[in-house]
Amino acid sequence: MAAVTDPIAAAPRRRADSHRGLVFILLAPVLAFFVVFNTIPLLWLLGLSFHNFSLTSGMPPEFVGFQNYYQLWLGRNNFWGDLSRTFTFVAVGVTIQTLLGVGLGLLFWGSRTMPGRRIALTLLFAPMVLTPVATGTFFRFIYDPNFGVLNQMIQGLGLPMVDFLGSPATAYWAVLAVDCWMWTPFMILMTLAALGSVPKAELEAAEIDRLPFRKRFTLVILHHGKFILMLGILLRVIDSFKTLDLIIPMTKGGPGQQTRLVAVELNKQAFESFNMGFSSAYAVYLLLVSIAMTSVFIFVLNLRRRRGS
Amino acid sequence: MRRSLYHAVLWLVALIWFAPVAWIILSAFKTREDILATPPKLLFTPTLQNFRDLFTTNASFVVQFANSVVLSLVSVVIAVAISFLAAYAFSRFKPKGTDFLMFLLLSVRMLPGPAVILPIYLMYAAFGWKDNHVALVLFYAMFSVPFSVWILKGFLDGVSIRYDETGRVNGGSWFHVIFRVVLPQVKPGLIAAFIFNLIFVWNEFLFNFVIGGVQTQNIPYALAVGTYSDGGLNWTFIATMTTIYILPPILAIYAFQKYLLVGMTFGTVRGEV
Incomplete structure (x- = not known):
């Protein structure tokens, strides 16, 4: 059905063959970039992951087979600890962002006629385009136990001072809070997009039928908006799995290992300790995770394409 | 009336979300003493000295x-x-x-x-x-x-x-x-x-x-x-x-x-x- 109405989908494959030269010219620059900056480095990475290679030792790479993978699997450098911390970070963070984002998105739903709407939305969406390093640095200032504004407020309420980023009990949650502050606006954005995809007629019908809000939400809004919301959640999952910029200026993974997420540890292993072989194996594990997540993302995307429109 | 109250709430949410950024921007106009003052100063005499320093000394x-x-x-x-x-x-x-x-x-x-x-x-x-x-x-x-x-x-x-x-x-x-x-x-x-x-x-x-x-x-x-x-x-x-x-x-x-x-x-x- 779609093939008949959609001229692009109907374009036969032989088009590519009859314009082989043109297709090649069009694709050549991107392919060249891709091979030089992606394929070759990736193979390099893969090869290196089977070697024992440290840049500081000055020794040539030594082939060790699967030893790096095996050691990580056995939990060298607390690999599983980093992974579970990261998954908790993703799960808790994305859940909070989704709940807050959907709630605030619904609140902002009827704001079309609001005076100064564009400015208000700019202020609301600003956190997600800030430089993460700058944000992290400045939050260190806000969280500071001595002169940070947050502690001043807490002490104003008569509560004891808290060293948010320095104490093992609070550091993780303090970092997570900043992540939520930065990325809840993204889920608001996605919620507004999802709400925009709900047909007006159905909403009016639900209004006339006097459906209670809860039913309207599950039957009408979620029914139409769930794909966009799902894409939003997936994008957040993938992105927060990579969290690094924010943590470096705030805690550098400390205190202890409290805020050491996978990206932070890999960064340290590769560019502070220069354990290149070990880091490569680490990176290959992460590559498998991100390939899995990308597959899910594209699967959901195709689901929407097939059902939507 | 309800409408303007609703808009006021939305604006409030946006402003609360923006507050940490506003705090950064305000701090840029403070003197070194004001920025580290306890309790933090919300009212202060703004100065452009920091911006001048940025371009001249660095x-x-x-x-x-x-x-x-x-x-x-x-x-x-x-x-x-x-x-x-x-x-x-x-x-x-x-x-x-x-x-x-x-x-x-x-x-x-x-x-x-x-x-x-x-x-x-x-x-x-x-x-x-x-x-x-x-x-x-x-x-x-x-x-x-x-x-x-x-x-x-x-x-x-x-x-x-x-x-x-x-x-x-x-x-x-x-x-x-x-x-x-x-x-x-x-x-x-x-x-x-x-x-x-x-x-x-x-x-x-x-x-x-x-x-x-x-x-x-x-x-x-x-x-x-x-x-x-x-x-x-x-x-x-x-x-x-x-x-x-x-x-x-x-x-x-x-x-x-x-x-x-x-x-x-x-x-x-x-x-x-």
């Missing part, structure tokens, strides 16, 4: 700022240009392996930064390309390609192939069809791809830190390694620099709010907020 700031501008502009222009060509080929001719390549492109963007840059670092170190503007621009361009291809392919799929066919039948060259007939119709996609990659490279620190150096250092790199800590952090300096640095992205999302959604979702979701 020569490296200007260089780093210029690096940020040059690196992001040049690399994104290259990336969007070549991505448009590739997206056109993907959308119109669907060569074998299109889906697979689109998948590979995306998975690069889904990988944690250190994993991406590790082999590049070794490659750059081996060839002596580190701390070189051209090498860094090329890498950033490569990193901006996946995003741009995804956005632009989405937009190109939405332009009917009849335009191309009409153009060709009437004797237009491929060059004419691609750049004169099709390109103007995907302008929103080009803008979205451009702005979002620009903001990304502008804010990027890790790649600059790992494969860059003193000459190519941008502001986030300088901030991350604590260039501005003369025994404890120099907060007035950081607040001032941060204020200047975060202003362009915020202005960009004000000016290009229509494209926010397209950009933030790799073009997989379209529409306006």
Whole structure:
């Protein structure tokens, strides 16, 4: 059905063959970039992951087979600890962002006629385009136990001072809070997009039928908006799995290992300790995770394409 | 009445969300004593001294700022240009392996930064390309390609192939069809791809830190390694620099709010907020 109405989908494959030269010219620059900056480095990475290679030792790479993978699997450098911390970070963070984002998105739903709407939305969406390093640095200032504004407020309420980023009990949650502050606006954005995809007629019908809000939400809004919301959640999952910029200026993974997420540890292993072989194996594990997540993302995307429109 | 109350609530939410940013911006106008004052000062006599100091006493700031501008502009222009060509080929001719390549492109963007840059670092170190503007621009361009291809392919799929066919039948060259007939119709996609990659490279620190150096250092790199800590952090300096640095992205999302959604979702979701 779609093939008949959609001229692009109907374009036969032989088009590519009859314009082989043109297709090649069009694709050549991107392919060249891709091979030089992606394929070759990736193979390099893969090869290196089977070697024992440290840049500081000055020794040539030594082939060790699967030893790096095996050691990580056995939990060298607390690999599983980093992974579970990261998954908790993703799960808790994305859940909070989704709940807050959907709630605030619904609140902002009827704001079309609001005076100064564009400015208000700019202020609301600003956190997600800030430089993460700058944000992290400045939050260190806000969280500071001595002169940070947050502690001043807490002490104003008569509560004891808290060293948010320095104490093992609070550091993780303090970092997570900043992540939520930065990325809840993204889920608001996605919620507004999802709400925009709900047909007006159905909403009016639900209004006339006097459906209670809860039913309207599950039957009408979620029914139409769930794909966009799902894409939003997936994008957040993938992105927060990579969290690094924010943590470096705030805690550098400390205190202890409290805020050491996978990206932070890999960064340290590769560019502070220069354990290149070990880091490569680490990176290959992460590559498998991100390939899995990308597959899910594209699967959901195709689901929407097939059902939507 | 209810309506204005509702709007007041929305404004309040937006302002609360913006408060930490406002705190940074306010701090930039404070003296060193005011910034570290306890309790924090909400009312103070604003001073422009910090901004004057920034440009006069710190020569490296200007260089780093210029690096940020040059690196992001040049690399994104290259990336969007070549991505448009590739997206056109993907959308119109669907060569074998299109889906697979689109998948590979995306998975690069889904990988944690250190994993991406590790082999590049070794490659750059081996060839002596580190701390070189051209090498860094090329890498950033490569990193901006996946995003741009995804956005632009989405937009190109939405332009009917009849335009191309009409153009060709009437004797237009491929060059004419691609750049004169099709390109103007995907302008929103080009803008979205451009702005979002620009903001990304502008804010990027890790790649600059790992494969860059003193000459190519941008502001986030300088901030991350604590260039501005003369025994404890120099907060007035950081607040001032941060204020200047975060202003362009915020202005960009004000000016290009229509494209926010397209950009933030790799073009997989379209529409306006």
